[in-house]
Amino acid sequence: MLNYSTSEENYIKAIYRLQGSDGTVSTNALANALRTKPASVTDMMKKLKTKKLLHYQPYQGFRLSQEGSRVALGIIRRHRLWEFFLAEKLRFSWDEVHEVAEELEHVSNKKLIDKLDEFLGFPRVDPHGDPIPDANGRVEINKRICLTELPLLQVAMVSNVKDQSSPILELLEHMKIRIGTKLEVKKRFGFDDSMEIKIGRLPAVLISKQLAENIFVKYEG
Amino acid sequence: MLNYSTSEENYIKAIYRLQGSDGTVSTNALANALRTKPASVTDMMKKLKTKKLLHYQPYQGFRLSQEGSRVALGIIRRHRLWEFFLAEKLRFSWDEVHEVAEELEHVSNKKLIDKLDEFLGFPRVDPHGDPIPDANGRVEINKRICLTELPLLQVAMVSNVKDQSSPILELLEHMKIRIGTKLEVKKRFGFDDSMEIKIGRLPAVLISKQLAENIFVKYEG
DNA sequence: GTTTATTTTTAGATTTGCCTAAATTTATTT
């Protein structure tokens, strides 16, 4: 059970989020997610490759190896347990917990995390509703939920559409959304419950509440 | 309220401990305490001086400035609150908390620490009996005396253990001596400076000079 | 199917924190 630097962990976590269940991640996408420069990403990818945490061929994008995914799930477990602790025990509001958990998650003492888990009563989801991996790195997988409930930045696959009348299919066709399309929610707007979504490398687009309510997605938690 | 790196914080904390109430700290002493090399210490001292955290003239040793002491007390506060949390809430044993707290102490979100303090019920001492600075950096200056100096038949409470290595903790555990334990000295033997002590209603036991020198107690009157 | 644009990688610097080895200053002997 090796230890990784804060920086390495942040890269691993970001790749895990971006790649979803099977996709590959691009240098620019990762640089953008981590607010860093593409050259820095390339450097780190070379390092993580030598550590066998990911598969990477120059110019071909990268995806986590099994070991990389295992490490990612460990980080996510720590993050979400701390979020739960902060909200439940320290009475932080749900929108404050993420930032603090970003720091606490890098303290990687297994006994600490397992005892924290026990202290909290083995919670299954964090304050944002995201599932918490157990001590063996297992998470509830392949969740099917409405697009309106998809966590931000979680890549998911369109699995079905509720109303299949032609007006909605026309709109879906126009937006290049079909079964199997991978997408993520970038931002939600409370004013009209519209949301900005991103499909692969296409520019982000805005979709209405009505449309989102008809789209169901699945993803590996 | 600036932030300092983990490395800077470890230096500040070590200087605070070494300098006591007034003394100055030498390069070698600090290098030894941090298990690093004197040259590295000199580098860091130059940096901390430019940040006005300490007073330092080449070859003359160093001591923390007021700001440096303030920072040190903040780190110690975080460390001891986490120790209390680990022992009290997560049921870590007495001798395990230090190591984990060494990592957690570097998460320096003020709101986190103040809420943790509140959650724990504003404890005044950590599991080793060391006082916890309050949110303003104030500490009780506990006048403690060494068990070797405790007057005969005076009941006192164990407040702190000087050397917190595992061997001594193991012995203390065996003898049922822990922080908060009340005891009295029944008799001293000049031959080897051992002493007979009594803990509550347990039968009196003999402890060595070496052990007594590491136990600090406080008492009223 | 060239040409242009975008993406990605390489090359060369920078900062932080650490190191070893050599020089320098201070302390201790004789």
Next chain:
DNA sequence: AAATAAATTTAGGCAAATCTAAAAATAAAC
């Protein structure tokens, strides 16, 4: 007071993680 010993600092380097600018590879457009 000179010589030796000890402590401290300087000089020069290394590894991690980042950056900018330039080169190379891939993708898109005409």
